[in-house]
Amino acid sequence: MNKPQSHTSLLVANWKLNPTSLKQAKALNKKIISDSAKLRNVAIVLCPPTIYLQPLKDSYRGMKIQYGAQNIYSATHGAHTGELSPTQLTDLKINYVILGHSERRAPLKNGGAAETNEIVSHRIRVALENSLAPIVCIGEEVRSREGEHLHFIEEQLVQTLRHVPVTKVSEVILAYEPLWAIGGKNTGRVITAHDLYEMMLFIRKVLTKQYGKSVATNTKILYGGSVKPENVLVLATEGNMDGFLVGGASLDPQSFIEIASTLNSITK
Ligand code: PGA
Secondary structure, eight states: OOOOOOSSEEEEEEOTTOOSSHHHHHHHHHHHHHHHTTOOSEEEEEEOOHHHHHHHHHHTTTOSOEEEESOOOSSSSSSOTTOOOHHHHHHTTOOEEEESOHHHHSOOTTSOOOOOHHHHHHHHHHHHHTTOEEEEEEOOSOOOTTOHHHHHHHHHHHHHTTTSOGGGGGGSEEEEOOGGGSSHHHHOOOOOHHHHHHHHHHHHHHHHHHHOHHHHHHSOEEEESSOOTTTHHHHHHHTTOSEEEESGGGGSHHHHHHHHHHHHHHOO
16 A cells, blocks of 8 residues: 655654763754754654753744653553653643653563563553654564564554554554664664565555554554664655654764755655
């Protein structure tokens, strides 16, 4: 199924646990805001560490950049030490949240529990109930010639959306992030536009089977995994993407703005 070209590409920056000071975060924020001011066809969402959300947002009021958190808890308040509530974000007028990133789904190195499809699914439901747009990551760890990764993606997608009301599914922004392509410097692997296009078709096929054609067509799908200025053009055009979730390259303002400018120039 061919997706009609949307009017605006969505470009999400996942800063992860970076940078290490508010001063650096402000400098990065400032540079991205000033250098992207003229880009009309790309919507930028910056997802810094939670502690920087409010100061960054407050330092440039009225700008078109939007902000997102990197996770939330599935309760709005109560005895949940160390968690972040969706209502605390909406109170600060934060509009987005990344959910189910593979670094959250993986068991924590110090023995902490991994986030399961079930946990992520409840968080998506709660995000939507609280007017947060969830950016939901899915992706296989390995690819197999026999196509086992397709079964994995289907199961992960279906289970991750299990607690989302059918009428709300198209408000979920999916981010396909194969684990083997994340942090390119470590893995040295990037996806080909052809493989990405095939995966987009497959994800939309699963959505069609579960929710019907209209949901499948209207759900935004981003790609993430070693997106760089050098590969974004081919991935965006041949992969038929609605946008990108960028990790490493979003910490380098020049690279990030090059990615944004490319998307801006190809989106009508
Ligand atoms: P990367 O990270 O762009 O550094 O591969 C993407 C992500 O983990 O969201």
